[in-house]
Amino acid sequence: MPKNLVIVESPAKAGTIEGFLGKDFTVASSYGHVRDLPKGDNAIDIENGFTPHYEVSKDKKEVIRNLKKLVKSVDTVYLASDDDREGEAIAWHLSEALKLDKASTKRIVFREITKNAVLKALESPREIDMELVNAQQARRILDRLVGFELSPILWRKVKTGLSAGRVQSVAVRLVVEREREIDRFKVNSSFKVVAAFTLETGEQLKGELPKKFDTIEEAQAFLEKCQGADFSISNLESRPVKKSPTAPFTTSTLQQEASRKFGYSVAQTMRLAQQLYEKGLITYMRTDSTILSGEAISRATNEITSAYGEQFVKVRQYKTKSASAQEAHEAIRPTNFASRSAGVDGQSTLLYELIWKRAIASQMADAELEKTTATISISTADDHLISTGEVIKFEGFLKVYIESTDEENGNGNDSLSKDMLPPITIGQVLNFIEMTARETFSRHAARFTEASLVKKLEEMGIGRPSTYAPTISTILKRNYVVKESRDGKPRAFNLITLNREGINATLESENAGAEKNKLFPTDIGIIVNDFLVEHFPNIVDYSFTANVEEEFDKIANGKYDWAKMIEEFYLPFHEKVEKTADDERP
């Protein structure tokens, strides 16, 4: 009979850890939070210091029953929920719900699921940090008060069943304001000059004028000036360029890259990642950390050495960008770097390979490129044309992984697109084919995709890895925003061509404004947003979360009383709620 019980949050994690520990240990899972505020109005006793009344959640009754049985059969209980604010609260709720005896209960934490990390954690147990728990309670209570006081106002003023909250309302605001910015956007056109030449070898060389012309008259005049000109290479410069790999995946970067490369929705990505996690193929998929365990790094470098050679290895540790990161887990990586394929269905395999490549590439050498710039002089003008090309001298991490970028045209764009220049020398005279001046148009800021909205929220410190996908689902379900693809419309543009026959101006047509899977605000989304911005500007302020997070940190450090913090927020907020509700204006 085991003498010790370890409780973690996830059953898959429990299975792994049980494998590390001997017969004296049994490992069980709480399946996340076990208690929460009930739905009704009595959950928080506002009159008495905002005292919360928690209940075991409906779907956790069975979990608690089973855990209680296990507790009875052991001597010591180790609460091993995640090493962050929510995890600390889970540990406390477990100790309350299971009525654990303080003397035989220990709190342990680890940030990587490796045998060493777990054994070390068992050797240095501590008590539950009530200040951290109080910071979580303040977070929970604030979110309930905001959500459950604002939403009913919307039922009365706009439409029943609507919702507002600290996170979702800011997400909607971002989409609404982006759309307004696009509406206000004034398109400018300008003329871009490109020339094409042939070399004796038959290869082509293209050169571009660095400046653009504002008017068709100036463009026309420039082409006229170039008529009959001689073109030659007047300068040739090469410089080395290094490219470094990006950090291994966090939840949000995985969602972005899977969206760009495969067009997956954020919910779809999380579903597939969950499957991989449950099969034991990847580490935990809800994380804000880019850190790899020492063990993972050494196994990744072994794989790189055997597959590509030692010169491709470069050990790196990445700093997390977002200030709100809690880093209770590792970055998302394969559990076994030697396994290149998930061997499951198509979509999961693609996602697995993406995770493998990104994690492996993160420990690989820089790519070394040579960037060449050729300057082409024009005998009849002071202006020069510029031609650039790139040559990869050493592939480094590019052998494995190229990150995609958000581009308006089409989905992800993986290619490095820059070709190398054909062999040319200074003084070489070029054989002119043609020169074009094409009218191009300035572009408004891109509409959000699901994934780019998540990226924005993360940058602002709003929401957590476990809530990014559900937040997107909520604002879609409420019909505040819609995800749509729209066909573009034909747009005329001027094209002037200079070739051996002379100058010829034509009006051409291109397709412009096509959108694929972008978020658009709905009328109801705009109405709700404008209502909240007018009456509750502080709640939907982009820095509201950052401000309250600062106060939660003070609570966690014992420098601020949580009830005091809630009171100072709630009194003016509630007064405003009452006033707004009484206001008979629609």
Place this chain on the structure above:
DNA sequence: CAGTGAGCGAGCTTCCGCTTGACTT
């Protein structure tokens, strides 16, 4: 007498964050 309809009251919606698995489509 039977069926209809106006009017009334009760009960519900909702937050964020931590986890799966049980549900539909």
